[in-house]
Amino acid sequence: MNFKNLREYLSWLYYQYLLITGIYVLEPWEKSIFNSILFSAIAMVIYTSYVFVPIHMRLALEFFSKIIGDQPESTVALMN
DSSP: OOHHHHHHHHHHHHHHHHHHHTGGGSOHHHHHHHHHHHHHHHHHHHHHHHHHHHHHHHHHHHHHHHHHSOOOHHHHHHHO
């Protein structure tokens, strides 16, 4: 893929973004504000996912491992 095709493809993607969001009818300063808010929200979601999802996954794993975990020794001794 050469540079011209890549540039045209990115231009087409940007045009699709403008059409889907409906911001093609806005003035340039309104587009800037909309894009800034949108990309800030996306960045916050990505950062929050990166920071907090591993913590919650670890806590959930500990919780379910205690529920499903090994049986106490007294129960194992009774079954033999």
